[in-house]
Amino acid sequence: xxxxxxxxxxxxxxxxxxxxxxxxxxxxxxxxxxxxxxxxxxxxxxxxxxxxxxxxxxxxxxxxxxxxxxxxxxxxxxxxxxxxxxxxxxxxxxxxxxxxxxxxxxxxxxxxxxxxxxxxxxxxxxxxxxxxxxxxxxxxxxxxxxxxxxxxxxxxxxxxxxxxxxxxxxxxxxxxxxxxxxxxxxxxxxxxxxxxxxxxxxxxxxxxxxxxxx
Amino acid sequence: xxxxxxxxxxxxxxxxxxxxxxxxxxxxxxxxxxxxxxxxxxxxxxxxxxxxxxxxxxxxxxxxxxxxxxxxxxxxxxxxxxxxxxxxxxxxxxxxxxxxxxxxxxxxxxxxxxxxxxxxxxxxxxxxxxxxxxxxxxxxxxxxxxxxxxxxxxxxxxxxxxxxxxxxxxxxxxxxxxxxxxxxxxxxxxxxxxxxxxxxxxxxxxxxxxxxxx
DNA sequence: GTCTATAAAACGATAGAC
DNA sequence: GTCTATCGTTTTATAGAC
Numbered sequence: 496x497x498x499x500x501x502x503x504x505x506x507x508x509x510x511x512x513x514x515x516x517x518x519x520x521x522x523x524x525x526x527x528x529x530x531x532x533x534x535x536x537x538x539x540x541x542x543x544x545x546x547x548x549x550x551x552x553x554x555x556x557x558x559x560x561x562x563x564x565x566x567x568x569x570x571x572x573x574x575x576x577x578x579x580x581x582x583x584x585x586x587x588x589x590x591x592x593x594x595x596x597x598x599x600x601x602x603x604x605x606x607x608x609x610x611x612x613x614x615x616x617x618x619x620x621x622x623x624x625x626x627x628x629x630x631x632x633x634x635x636x637x638x639x640x641x642x643x644x645x646x647x648x649x650x651x652x653x654x655x656x657x658x659x660x661x662x663x664x665x666x667x668x669x670x671x672x673x674x675x676x677x678x679x680x681x682x683x684x685x686x687x688x689x690x691x692x693x694x695x696x697x698x699x700x701x702x703x704x705x706x707x708x709x
Numbered sequence: 710x711x712x713x714x715x716x717x718x719x720x721x722x723x724x725x726x727x728x729x730x731x732x733x734x735x736x737x738x739x740x741x742x743x744x745x746x747x748x749x750x751x752x753x754x755x756x757x758x759x760x761x762x763x764x765x766x767x768x769x770x771x772x773x774x775x776x777x778x779x780x781x782x783x784x785x786x787x788x789x790x791x792x793x794x795x796x797x798x799x800x801x802x803x804x805x806x807x808x809x810x811x812x813x814x815x816x817x818x819x820x821x822x823x824x825x826x827x828x829x830x831x832x833x834x835x836x837x838x839x840x841x842x843x844x845x846x847x848x849x850x851x852x853x854x855x856x857x858x859x860x861x862x863x864x865x866x867x868x869x870x871x872x873x874x875x876x877x878x879x880x881x882x883x884x885x886x887x888x889x890x891x892x893x894x895x896x897x898x899x900x901x902x903x904x905x906x907x908x909x910x911x912x913x914x915x916x917x918x919x920x921x922x923x
Numbered sequence: 924g925t926c927t928a929t930a931a932a933a934c935g936a937t938a939g940a941c
Numbered sequence: 942g943t944c945t946a947t948c949g950t951t952t953t954a955t956a957g958a959c
């Protein structure tokens with residue numbers, strides 16, 4: 496059974512239930528959105544604070560390291576949020592077995608809907624900043640690497656649980672990651688959901704092949 | 710027969726043979742490299758001029774529209790350069806037929822070597838800037854879209870010439886694009902060539918399957 | 924076509940009152 | 942924890958001499 500959910504970001508983990516998220520969380524949420532859309536250097540601190548409806552002084556209170564610390568924290572938080580999203584599609588409930596082919600299809604379909612519904616603005620919250628800082632800031636690069644690895648681990652485990660060998664499961668996870676990230680890039684640039692649809696069909700087919708060979 | 714060449718950028722098209730490239734070309738070359746490594750907003754005009762060994766006044770002489778015009782011109786130029794690179798792998802000489810499976814493998818292998826040899830700095834010259842500006846600058850987004858489309862067209866034609874149907878050829882081109890771009894992102898972030906190797910094997914396999922079904 | 928000087932704005936960051 | 946004022950830099954862009 497596939498989860499009935501969209502690809503929208505889940506509510507902040509540390510938010511008080513039923514209450515408005517704290518200032519720190521609002522800053523991190525706004526950062527993730529703006530960094531993903533306009534990049535790290537392309538997003539000014541003032542824009543972030545305006546979008547967060549946060550007081551100016553709060554930024555350096557919560558992130559004494561300034562913009563770099565905020566960038567790393569934002570990447571880590573987005574990494575957790577997106578990992579939970581992948582888990583919602585690929586990790587079974589208690590004792591259940593996941594239809595990994597269906598989960599793959601559902602994930603790409605959800606991604607295509609989300610990107611189109613945000614006018615091709617919101618896709619991967621980390622990819623933009625990751626390309627910008629991979630050769631510039633080692634702390635932020637490491638945060639992005641950990642985030643990506645955590646997604647790969649979830650996928651790999653799902654495939655392995657479904658019967659695919661360990662090595663092939665890892666490869667499959669990497670293939671799926673590359674397909675969706677490349678499709679995000681092409682989709683945002685062309686302003687079309689087609690690349691995600693095409694990449695999704697190919698990914699599901701690869702997963703099905705791997706299952707058959709196991 | 711596959712071309713014996715690396716994935717390094719070809720010499721500027723408009724350079725006087727045997728001579729040093731003109732100021733305008735040097736500015737564009739430096740821009741492409743720096744934009745790809747650090748992004749558009751992350752790269753200052755002064756850095757570009759320093760890297761180009763170009764006089765300061767030259768920038769606004771050749772690009773009266775300022776940084777935005779330079780960005781769009783840089784994207785267009787990189788698009789042509791990379792298209793020629795793809796053609797070198799996938800377009801046959803006179804009357805010849807290309808081994809598209811071998812070309813796919815060779816392309817990914819070359820990409821893996823290049824990215825590792827530049828310490829994971831130089832991968833796709835357009836991806837970084839494309840993600841940054843897709844939702845911010847329509848002229849630059851269109852330049853990136855045209856560049857990507859031109860690469861897809863080359864690939865699609867190659868597959869069609871090799872016997873794959875038109876629709877499937879387009880899909881295959883998109884799949885290959887997504888695989889390499891996603892692999893570039895993951896490879897730069899993890900500082901490992903493995904994603905490119907894995908994506909390359911999968912891409913070659915997809916191409917082989919498509920050929921078999923034709 | 925090149926070079927310098929400088930304007931004008933945006934940016935990241937800090938200090939200190941509340 | 943919040944808010945304002947402001948400092949110092951950096952960045953883009955322009956003006957004008959050569």
